[in-house]
Amino acid sequence: MPLSPPAPRTARHVRRVTYQGFERDDGLWDIEGELHDSKAYDAPVHRGQGMRRAGEPIHHMLLRVTVDRQLVVQAIEVAMDAHPLKDCPLAQAALQQMVGCSMTRGWRQSIQKHLGGVASCTHLRELLFNLATAAFQSVTAVFAPPANGDPPRHLGQCTGWDFNGNGVKEHFPQFYGREPVPALKAETATPPAER
Template sequence: MTAERKHLHSRCITCEAYLCEDGSVELEGMLTDTKSHPFNVGDQGVLPTGHPVHQMLVRLRVASDFRITEAEARTIHGPYRVCGDIAPQYSKLVGLTIGPGFNALVKRMFRERLGCTHLTELLPVIATVAYQAIWSEFRSFEKFDPANAAERRSTPLGGCHALQPDGEVVRLHFPDRYKPPDPSA
């Protein structure tokens, strides 16, 4: 890394999860892009330092089975007046289930002119937060039924390097889920 550098751009993504009275989880993701210098952009003209070039919000209501029951997208700041016009298309998320294949599906659904790059970029992050919130609130490894295909697909076990079924973390912390490595592999 070089010792001298000049800050150009910041992207901040925040996601929050809320438990609703009806037992669903509301997920809210916000993407904000700012420049560290005045910036001439689209229909807005010159933006002052730190003013959002992009500020987009996605809000999803998700049932405990990861099914999306409500979806809202909004462009708060965008470089062009028409940026927010695509936001209503994100209501097409209603009825989808966050799980394997979700990220690829939303990339296809909202590709190119069918969506907004920034709103679509929020969806995988929100999906991850959905897992974090719903697993901690509604599920536990103690109650996990590996014979149930839907639960098997939704468990974080096997989903990353640390949680591999034949790995040290699973062996130590989830011994009933541990599967010794196959010596023939």
């Protein structure tokens, strides 16, 4: 079902964000994110440095995050093909602090801890936040119940996977009616070099 017809309006800004997940031959997974911001009209560049044509990127940023089957970050690669300020690329180095962090519960808190404020870039943080969702959709092993008998991590995290809902009743009946696990503090796994 589409949205209702809009009121009369003029396009001003376009943000495109895409995510893709790839299974690697070595057993790891690459999750890639791309963000592209542009204006829908020609506009002067900041401080009179020329004109930016409609559709030309203000931000064009790419991430490749390599994870294992438990969604622990093994490596991060960043590219900033377009950015509005000359110091923006300085934000890239801080992303290496996310190596060893887990994309399971506590992912957003880990991002804030390592990359919050001026430590990195708002747009790269935004890409990272939702990269975890793409990782969950790509690495299907994370949906299986853990060997310890606990419910899969995604149960109790949305309306569709409510412990008292039809999704759990149909697909994970052994956990139907169970109390949700309280939210955990930020989790970080042991970095690969220290294992």
